[in-house]
Amino acid sequence: MNMKLRSLMGACALTALAAPVMAETLTIATVNNGDMIRMQKMTKPFTDANPDIQLEWVTLEENVLRERVTTDIATNGGQYDVLTIGNYEVPIWAKQQWLTPLTDLPADYDADDLLPPVRAALSMDDQLFAVPFYAESAMVMYRKDLAEAAGVTIPDSPTWTDIKTAAEKMTDKSKEQYGICLRGKPGWGENMAFLSAMANSYGARWFDMDWKPQFDSAEWKEAFTDYLTMMQEYGPPGASSNGFNENLSLFQQGKCGIWIDATVAASFVSDPNESTVADKVGFAKFPNKEGVDNHGNWLWSWNLAIPASSQKQDAAKKFVAWATSKAYTEQVAAADGWRAAPPGTRTSLYENAEYQKDAPFAAMTLEAITVANTQKSSVQDVPYTGGQFVAIPEFQGIGTSVGQQFAAALAGQMSADDALAAAQSNVTREMTRARYIK
Structure with a gap:
């Protein structure tokens, strides 16, 4: 190999080593509710900490969101890396093996802090298949x-x-x-x-x-x-x-x-x-x-889940863990006050004296979620679950x-x-x- 060719190859190798790692883009399908719109404006701490991950939002009206994500996941379309879905879909889709089990969340995520009725609705065989962004009665x-x-x-x-x-x-x-x-x-x-x-x-x-x-x-x-x-x-x-x-x-x-x-x-x-x-x-x-x-x-939660078809599983897990973490709740509170914190998901929020003071509806919300009986939604006998x-x-x-x-x-x-x-x-x-x- 002549010296000129060898020098050219060496320069190419150095250029390749010096080139920045290509960022992964997560495509996130979400609903056009106020809390979800707020989340899109507050992602800078996440992207700063993860410069190799970019976020692309597909924000849809509720009925349209359900139609599109259901079609995509049922056909293994792979269009989205993170889905915003309800506690209706989670157990049904988990049984179909359409969702990635969230078994390796960060140690500081504290899944035990999730309100028991909400966590139960997102689990199958005691394994989470989605994490709650907010929950409601x-x-x-x-x-x-x-x-x-x-x-x-x-x-x-x-x-x-x-x-x-x-x-x-x-x-x-x-x-x-x-x-x-x-x-x-x-x-x-x-x-x-x-x-x-x-x-x-x-x-x-x-x-x-x-x-x-x-x-x-x-x-x-x-x-x-x-x-x-x-x-x-x-x-x-x-x-x-x-x-x-x-x-x-x-x-x-x-x-x-x-x-x-x-x-x-x-x-x-x-x-x-x-x-x-x-x-x-x-x-x-x-x-x-x-x-x-x-x-x-009534018991509903909007949750973040990762379709099994996503090719960006690790990045998606980082994002859903961040967006539903205690740290995110504190970030919202710092920016917009404790009243604006995503409600209904964590015991620690309802034990927080600042939240109790700023949110006069907190106690009633917690009680409504806690007493919702999704195993028997009617006073008459029923063959189904759900509220x-x-x-x-x-x-x-x-x-x-x-x-x-x-x-x-x-x-x-x-x-x-x-x-x-x-x-x-x-x-x-x-x-x-x-x-x-x-």
């Missing part, structure tokens, strides 16, 4: 000033009669002041999350012990009729298009007297930087019907189908009886096709 948020002006009281543990009475008296449509705002946008995790919880609180159930749908029951009829009455008489226009984010905006703008939804919303409605009514908000338990010992049994959902793979399809019927009734396109009859017929057909009904 459901509660009543209401305007104390409007209730006082209307001469009504919303107790700490209200009944639906209390709520209906207050909603009626707090309504003044001439001022765009609506007595109550509830989810109407169709989707198994949108209007059906709320309506399933409401039906549970009326003593209803999705299925009997033979997996036969129960939409023809008196309990479902009463719950759905009361929902329609409240929303059509005391709710905002266009409610069949309103989900969590739309109702949050209405409440923050002072247009809702009562909003019943996820406990995670409490920090947003009481934040003076975001809410025009921050100093006027009261909190109460999810309502129940008189004589029914059930306050909704505001039914933990079977078919629920995404049937839940969304029923949600569309119920949204149509809310929009005035069909009666309550017709919507319930359509739900009964459609779900019976699908459950028979799936061989649940023999």
